[in-house]
Amino acid sequence: MKISRIDQYAPKIRTRLIKITTDNGLEGWGETTLEGKPKSTWAAVEELADYLIGKDPLTIEHHWQHIYHSAFFRGGNVLMSALAGIDQALWDIAGKYYEVPAYKLMGNSTRDRIRVYAHWGIEDLTEQGLERSRDRLEHLQKNGYTAFKSGIAGKWRPHEPPSRIDQFVKTAYMMREWVGDDVDLFFDFHGKMTPSLAIEICNEIKGMRPGFVEEPIPQENKDSLEIVSRAVPFPIATGERLLSRWEFREILESNSVAFIQPDVAHCGGISELRRIASMAEVYYVHVAPHCAIGPVAFSSCLQVDACTPNFFIQEQVDAGLGNGLLQSDWVVKDGYIELPKGHGLGINIDQDAACRTLEFEGPELGGDEWFHEDGSVADW
Ligand SMILES: [Mg+2]
Structure with missing residues (x-):
């Protein structure tokens, strides 16, 4: 062949x-x-x-x-x-x-089903904002989700006044109140904070018991992440922008994170995600693969999740389930997706929908222009 x-x-x-x-x-x-x-x-x-x-x-x-x-x-x-x-x-x-x-060629399954989380949060405290959040939560819970992750909206300067921080803290506690104590809640700071601001905010939200805070600071400096991790009283996660074993080595050796989030579409594929996960096992670090794109990458993650002993939970955006590109979408039930049964990645592509190339306008894949009020560049 x-x-x-x-x-x-x-x-x-x-x-x-x-x-x-x-x-x-x-x-x-x-x-x-x-x-x-x-x-x-x-x-x-x-x-x-x-x-x-x-x-x-x-x-x-x-x-x-x-x-x-x-x-x-x-x-x-x-x-x-x-x-x-x-x-x-x-x-x-x-x-x-x-x-x-594919997972049967990698030692077969180490679990019976795969836990996933969806994106949900309270972005603003206006009446309409709260209604939107309630609707979204209801929709996700009806569709089987029992774990959620929220981003942190907007641009963040090195210092923010108490009112800005308090607003975010209030939404975090409100989220916990809405879902109760049996639900996993995570936060993604998207690498937008300085170490001191990240430490301040994390300490403010510790009482609502987040499962982890992801990328509290940008990914380039593992020594700074170590400082944040030592000062934060709950787990830190990182890794969606780290590539290959060689970039994960430093993070793992610093013992600064409880969870790593390699992305199967960036870190080097199924082979490398599997190897990074094995490295992490040595450090008692669990893997929560990042996946914020389409259903083929998501399906690739599921193959690794199935056979990885130190897998924790799989990120899933709405597009990951199928997005009109698969003949049948993945189904979430009681917080889990069943082990894939089909051959290979376990999917049947809708060839009519997938085999075409459309033109997109604007910054379709990130890299938007985003500035602070003084014109300086902000992390987005
Ligand atoms: Mg992230």
Whole structure:
């Protein structure tokens, strides 16, 4: 069996897909969506296709090593996202070839079902804002969710007055009151805080018992994260913007996080997510894979979640369930998704919906222009 063609598609906003086809007609799908740099990753896949055409798709590890090591300049989010999509597609082919879900080729399942969380929060305290939040919560609970994560709205300067902080703290406590004590609530600071502001806010919300705060500060400086972690009385999570084992090594060795969140579409694919999770196990760190894009990346996460002993919970945005690209959507029940049963990634792509490339206007994949009131650049 040989790889005979590689195609790319952009069928939806925030969704870039790769399809690898073999000479005996198997098709493997992967997702290469890279927020802010979609054209760069598209070009990287085209370059890598020259190497892959004519090769055996089943030597996944060998191709991963070749793609990672053959370029003198390694890593970076463009190459790693392209490699991630290719790796997903090769695991999809392998599962279809051996007629099993991909996780069965990685030691089989370590659990019976996969816990997921949805995005929900209280963005503003106006009457309309509260009504929107209540409606969304009701909708999600009706659809089986028992765990939620909220972002932290707006731009944040190095210092904010008490009224700004108090408003966020009030919403956090209100969320706990609305859902009760049996529900997991997480917060994502999106790397928008300085260490001192993050420590101040985390200490203010500790009484509502968050499961973790994600990216309390930007991801580049693990020493600063260690300072935050030591001063915060509940778990810290990070890692959606870290790539490969080599970037996770430093975070793990600093013992500053309880949860890591590698992204299967950026960190190097199913193969690398699995290896990062194994490294984390040594540090008693659990894995909550990041996934804020489309259903192919989400389905790839489920394969790793199924066979990873130190898996904690899977992030899921609404688009991850299917978004019109799968013949049938993933279903959440009592907070869980059943183990995938289909071969490969366990999905059947809707070819009519997926095999097309639309033009999108504006900063469709992040990288928006976002400034403070004095004109300086803000983290978004
Ligand atoms: Mg995040």
